[in-house]
Amino acid sequence: MIFIKLQKYLQQLGYSRRKADEIVFNGKVMVNDKKVIEPWYNVKEGDKITIGEKTQIVKLKEEFVYYVLNKPKGYVSSLYDPKEKNTLKKLIKNIKEPVKPAGRLDKDVTGVLILTNDGDLINVLTSARYEVEKVYIAKVKGRVKKTELSKLKNGVVEEGDYLVCKDVSIIEMGFDYTILKIVMIKGKKHEVKRLFKHIGHEVVELRRISHGPVNVSLVPNPGQIRKIEGRVLKELLKLKKLKIKKNQKNS
Known part of the structure; x- marks a missing residue:
């Protein structure tokens, strides 16, 4: 049987490592209806993870995924919003992985929105300290x-x-x-x-x-989604090294 640390699984859901630790230590995560406060707790395929009112069934995956969406007007940049009918969920229904947006665009703003389950990359893309x-x-x-x-x-x-x-x-x-x-x-x-x-x-x-290196030319039409691969993906992943360098400099 294959196990994975709870912290690592939360990162696959799109949380940064720091945020994953924070919500676990604060008792906001339950595994199989039991509160768990250790980020190093082992979870396995099929376990039920509850964060607030949201529940996920653990499905172990070997790698992160990266997509770019050309967000059209009239859609909020949330996966779920009780006050809005047009959410990202409608636009990314064909993406099987539980990805999250790297930042937000206002409802009336269009263009590039990166989607991934790589929490560390989301942190780099959305934090001003990395200057992306x-x-x-x-x-x-x-x-x-x-x-x-x-x-x-x-x-x-x-x-x-x-x-x-x-x-x-x-x-x-x-x-x-x-x-x-x-x-x-x-x-x-x-x-x-x-x-x-x-x-x-x-x-x-x-x-x-x-x-960053992801340009709207990859998805020229509103509502279009494309997996980020090749040279652009290599450039995107280089940004994660910014986090390592910053952490080493501050340690």
């Missing part, structure tokens, strides 16, 4: 001035949060609109929209065209 770039194309109301772009690159304080663009440039200037390319590192809620609101421009369209 997310690139957006935004259409905003009004004509944006270069002095305003400087404000965004220098950073602004909005509702107690420090918001900043790593880079921003104008692609097209219309009579009453501007289209821009924006590079972000941090992942504050509604960050791009809040930045432009701060300088007096409403974002009317927002699309994420890349997250």
Whole structure:
């Protein structure tokens, strides 16, 4: 009979190692209806794992999986939301593995969303400390001035949060609109929209065209899903080394 550490299995569900330890130590995980507080507890195929109100039957798998979705408008970036009918669950129903999104896109925002069961990679992709770039194309109301772009690159304080663009440039200037390319590192809620609101421009369209090495060209059509493989996967997995280096530097 094959066993796996509870912590490792939770990582396969998409939790980072630190988060897996945290929820187990805090008594939030049950195995076969029994509370378990040891991350090193052995579980086997067929065991029932309960986390809050969600239950999973242990199915051991040998490797992580990586997908990219071109999220269309009108869908929330949650697998389950009692207030929303259109969730990621509808879009990824053909993916058999229990993957989770690496971050979120607002309901009205489209583009690249990475899905995986690799909790450590999700942590690297979503934590500002690893500085993984997310690139957006935004259409905003009004004509944006270069002095305003400087404000965004220098950073602004909005509702107690420090918001900043790593880079921003104008692609097209219309009579009453501007289209821009924006590079972000941090992942504050509604960050791009809040930045432009701060300088007096409403974002009317927002699309994420890349997250790290994963580009929307892999899934050009809204709703399209593709397994990440080959060169792009190698580049994506290199990002996990950032975590190892950061941990070694801080230890």
